[in-house]
Amino acid sequence: MEVGTVTVNGSDDPTGEARLLARWALGTAAAAVVLLLTGLGAGGLLILLIGLGGLSFSAVGIWWFLAHRGSLRVFGAVVAVGAPLAVLALYVIGGLWLTALLALGLWSIALVCARAALRSIRAVEDARRGGRTDRARGERRPRPRRPVLIMNPKSGGGKVARFGLVERAEKLGARVILLDPSVESDVAALAQEAVAGGADLLGVAGGDGTQALVAAVAAEHDLPFLVISAGTRNHFALDLGLDRADPATCLEALVDGEELRVDLGSVSGRAFVNTVSFGVYADVVQHPEYRDDKAGTAFEVLPDLLQGGEGDRLDATADSLRLPAQQALLVSNNPYAAPDPFNAVAARRPLLDGGELGVIGIRVDGAAQAAELAVLGTQSTGLNVLTAARVEVIGQAVRPPATISVAVDGEALTLPTPVVCTLRPRALRVLVPRHRPGAIEPQPPMDWRRITELAFHPSPRSGT
Numbered sequence: 405m406e407v408g409t410v411t412v413n414g415s416d417d418p419t420g421e422a423r424l425l426a427r428w429a430l431g432t433a434a435a436a437v438v439l440l441l442t443g444l445g446a447g448g449l450l451i452l453l454i455g456l457g458g459l460s461f462s463a464v465g466i467w468w469f470l471a472h473r474g475s476l477r478v479f480g481a482v483v484a485v486g487a488p489l490a491v492l493a494l495y496v497i498g499g500l501w502l503t504a505l506l507a508l509g510l511w512s513i514a515l516v517c518a519r520a521a522l523r524s525i526r527a528v529e530d531a532r533r534g535g536r537t538d539r540a541r542g543e544r545r546p547r548p549r550r551p552v553l554i555m556n557p558k559s560g561g562g563k564v565a566r567f568g569l570v571e572r573a574e575k576l577g578a579r580v581i582l583l584d585p586s587v588e589s590d591v592a593a594l595a596q597e598a599v600a601g602g603a604d605l606l607g608v609a610g611g612d613g614t615q616a617l618v619a620a621v622a623a624e625h626d627l628p629f630l631v632i633s634a635g636t637r638n639h640f641a642l643d644l645g646l647d648r649a650d651p652a653t654c655l656e657a658l659v660d661g662e663e664l665r666v667d668l669g670s671v672s673g674r675a676f677v678n679t680v681s682f683g684v685y686a687d688v689v690q691h692p693e694y695r696d697d698k699a700g701t702a703f704e705v706l707p708d709l710l711q712g713g714e715g716d717r718l719d720a721t722a723d724s725l726r727l728p729a730q731q732a733l734l735v736s737n738n739p740y741a742a743p744d745p746f747n748a749v750a751a752r753r754p755l756l757d758g759g760e761l762g763v764i765g766i767r768v769d770g771a772a773q774a775a776e777l778a779v780l781g782t783q784s785t786g787l788n789v790l791t792a793a794r795v796e797v798i799g800q801a802v803r804p805p806a807t808i809s810v811a812v813d814g815e816a817l818t819l820p821t822p823v824v825c826t827l828r829p830r831a832l833r834v835l836v837p838r839h840r841p842g843a844i845e846p847q848p849p850m851d852w853r854r855i856t857e858l859a860f861h862p863s864p865r866s867g868t
Contacts, residue, residue, distance in 0.1 A: 419528055425521035426858035429514045436510035439503060451495070451504045458491035467768065518855050522848040525858055542662035542836065548605035548628065551578040551658060552598040554618060555634070556610035558585045560651075563634040567652045569609050576658045578607070595621035603627070605658075605835065609651065611635035612678050613815035619832055620675035623668050628835040630657055637814075640677040643753045645840035656837040665830040666756040669737035671812055672819050676737060677832075680825055681811040682718050682797050683732035683766075718799055718808070720765060722792035727765045735795050735825045736762035759829040760791040795825040 440452050461483055468480025495501040553573050557564045564570065570580050581598070583589045595606050595618045606622045607630030608615050615631060615638075622629035633641035633651040644664070647653045669676040720727040727733070738753045739762025753762075765788040798821040799808040806821045 419525070422521045422524040422528065422858050425517045425524060426855045429517035429521060429855050430859050432510045432517065433514035436507045436514065439507045439510065450498070451500050451507065454491055454494050454500075455504070458487045461487035461490075515850075518850065518852070519848075521855060521858055522851070526848050542664040542834075545628065545661065545663045545835065547659060547661075548835070549577075550602050551605035551607060551630070552581065552595075552601075552603040553578050553607040553609065553630065553632065554581045554583065554591055554594055554598075554614070555608075555632070556583045556585075556614060559610040559614070559635045560638075561636070563651055564609055567634070567650065569632065569634060569652060569655070572652055572655055573658075576655060578655075578658060579603075583610075592617045592621055599625050599627065605630060607632060607835075609634035612638060612640050612813040615640055616675045616677045616813050619668060619677055622833070623675070623828070623831045626833070628663055628833045630654065630835050639679075640813075643756055644834065644836055646836065647841055653837060656839070657835045660838055661835045662838050664756070664834045664836060666832050666834055667737055667759060668828045668831040669735075669761070669825065670828060671735075671810065671825045672823050674812060674817075676812050678737060678813050679811075680735045680813075680823075681733070682720075682735075682808065682823070683730060717767075718797055720763075720795060720797045722761075722763045722790055722795050725790065725792075727763075727788055730765045730767050732766040733797060734762075734764040736764075737827065738762060739791050740764075757830055759827065760793065761795055761825060761827050763790050763792050763795055764788070793827065797821070797823045797825075 465480045465483030465485075465487060469477050469484055470480075472480065492501075495504050555564045555569060555573075564582075570582060573580050579598075581594055583591070591608070591610075591614055598606060599621065605628045606618050608618045609632035612635060615635075619629050631638075631641050631644060631646060632654045633646050633648040635641075638646075638648050641648055641654070644666075669680070671680045717729040717731065718733055720730055720733055736753065738755050738758045738760060740753050767786045769786075797808065799806070807818050808821055808823060810817045810819050810823060
């Protein structure tokens with residue numbers, strides 16, 4: 405990119421490139437619609453109806469499978485798997501498969517072109533502002549002199565020992581506090597003691613719940629925080645772009661690192677780095693057997709929770725918007741990317757410093773609403789996807805004590821109501837390696853109105 409002449413990706417007319425891509429997106433999308441409506445003599449409208457019907461039946465089958473036991477659960481599994489197979493069979497028998505394949509291909513091309521157009525025009529806008537805006541890049545900081553790292557040897561099935569993290573960290577000048585798996589440790593207290601002893605950096609090799617506890621201490625004392633991806637999942641490390649397959653690479657930040665400022669969530673005074681879950685999932689993780697048999701425990705207790713036996717409905721307020729009788733509620737430290745089969749980062753948070761909580765609320769009262777959710781997605785009455793600065797949650801049950809189950813970064817807790825989630829913008833200083841193979845750039849949201857504007861009313865070129 406040459407900013408002075410507004411040359412982006414080797415193109416002398418980047419705005420024209422975005423305009424061309426936007427027109428391709430609109431053209432192929434229109435062609436897909438026309439093909440489905442006319443069907444080229446092969447019943448395009450029938451293709452759409454069969455596809456939506458199969459999707460609805462599959463969703464109903466999934467609901468029966470999750471919400472019931474015995475023969476109805478078995479029947480639900482058959483329907484969930486059989487519905488899409490039946491759709492394919494009808495397409496083949498009715499001679500509709502070629503039209504369906506062409507329509508899917510055209511729509512896929514439309515989405516690819518639309519995303520490319522939005523990325524292209526954003527690059528132009530960044531160039532006009534004086535250079536590329538890359539929020540994933542941090543600031544160089546002096547090497548820490550007295551780093552203290554807390555390591556859980558049980559995390560991730562023993563990654564601390566398997567990757568020799570203790571030895572590698574000590575060679576780099578860090579003091580390591582190795583937790584004793586046989587006793588319950590207060591990691592927050594250990595972190596406070598490390599700060600009192602002169603630590604100028606705190607780090608954790610462990611799961612996200614442990615990460616959050618130490619991160620809160622680091623934020624309290626305005627110290628840099630080091631994430632070592634030695635947990636089982638480590639979603640926080642994923643969204644920071646760290647290598648979860650080799651946690652030893654995270655230690656490179658001690659000698660060649662840069663600092664990011666990210667947001668830190670708070671739920672009733674307790675810090676969280678990823679998510680706070682209420683409702684069905686939070687109730688499932690409360691069961692002691694969940695740790696050893698996640699799938700089996702979920703299948704056993706979900707029918708009671710979804711049918712209203714054990715699980716309590718939740719009333720929530722996101723800023724001023726009321727979300728009544730929710731079965732499940734997810735509050736995240738910055739929103740996750742919108743579901744999109746053509747977006748590989750849909751299950752990640754494009755930003756960790758956006759200053760907003762992501763909120764997803766689900767209410768499904770039966771098979772019919774499950775089908776509606778599958779067909780309409782975010783437009784369904786059973787799904788709310790939004791952002792907020794403050795979320796307050798209470799249970800509908802009035803029996804004392806007024807507490808609800810909560811899963812904070814995967815850790816099972818019971819908290820008194822109301823449970824309040826807020827965000828501390830850019831409160832946490834995270835030290836990361838300069839080379840992070842998983843770092844992603846925030847993708848522009850899919851916006852067909854913006855695509856139409858680009859196609860027919862592009863912004864004037866710089867200098868004209």
